[in-house]
Amino acid sequence: MKVYFVGAGPGDPELITVKGRRLLEEADVVIYAGSLVNPEILKYARPEARLYNSASLTLEEVLAIIREAVSEGKRVVRLHTGDPSLYGAIQEQMDALESLGIPYEIVPGVSSFAAAAAAVKREFTLPGVSQTVILTRRTGRTPVPAGENLPDLSRHRASLCLFLSSRDLEAATAELALGYGNETPAAVVYKASWPEERVIYGTLGNIAAKSREAGIERTALLLVGDFLSGPYRRSCLYNPNFSHGYRKGEKSGG
Incomplete structure (x- = not known):
């Protein structure tokens, strides 16, 4: 069996x-x-x-x-x-x-990081913004390996989802700001996809305080990156001028 x-x-x-x-x-x-x-x-x-x-x-x-x-x-x-x-x-x-x-x-199952992206109605991998998603946690009773600490990861400026760190948001956001900067968009998603789901928006400089004021201490994810707001490039996949194996692109120009 x-x-x-x-x-x-x-x-x-x-x-x-x-x-x-x-x-x-x-x-x-x-x-x-x-x-x-x-x-x-x-x-x-x-x-x-x-x-x-x-x-x-x-x-x-x-x-x-x-x-x-x-x-x-x-x-x-x-x-x-x-x-x-x-x-x-x-x-x-x-x-x-x-x-x-x-x-x-x-x-396999649907991960909470995917549910969190659905909650904020954003795409992690936007052309011209980020093509990489970092799923990580802050060191605690379970340490993270060398090179995977938040200051090091923050220097990539990729889209990031932080697990299991709701109670350490002040320290986590301070460490992430070393690479991203305090003005980088951030969001805390509490109980993604549950009936009591809540989303708190802010920046790395203020999201910890906003989350604390909202009484969120556990079962929450921190999303960080420019994918949360701002400009991005249109994808090539559905661009009429882009050719691929299933469609021939239209010619541009006169």
Whole structure:
């Protein structure tokens, strides 16, 4: 019996993938990240399914539940928030399952960074502005490798989404301003795609204070970059003068 790591999406129950929902509906055992997964998504599970909140469990306890369920021939879904490949701590789980000889599959999900872009109605990759997106976090109890600290990353001036740093916004924005500058547009998106979603707009110089005044201390993403406002170039893809494999461009000039 295979174990499925399923991305639950950013919060809106309808943003789980079709495959993810089907697997959740078929599961006998669901182990979900209770601190982040919207409980509304659990309504897709069958009434008789066994549900385990992993928020208070250790890796060893999660593995014990999986081993027992698999030995009983049960279908197991390990439900993670967003997309499990981002800050999901799934590699250690997958490595453990491989050592136990338990097959598994990963079902991608919609990440909260995508939901945050939808909330602010902006595109991360604008021609002439930025063609790179940095997804990162500030160092904390989990350190970041050398060269990945915020001052170093800020010098790229790429579109940036900062995870897991809501409580350190003052320090984070000060570090990012070293490369971006204080006037760079910024936004804090609280609980992207949830019913209580909120968006705070500002600059790197004032977004931390605005977020604090709004009472936002957790479950929020910081977006930084010129993609949030200002001019950009029209894309070549839909330009009538641009030729590609599916369309011949029109000739310009007299």
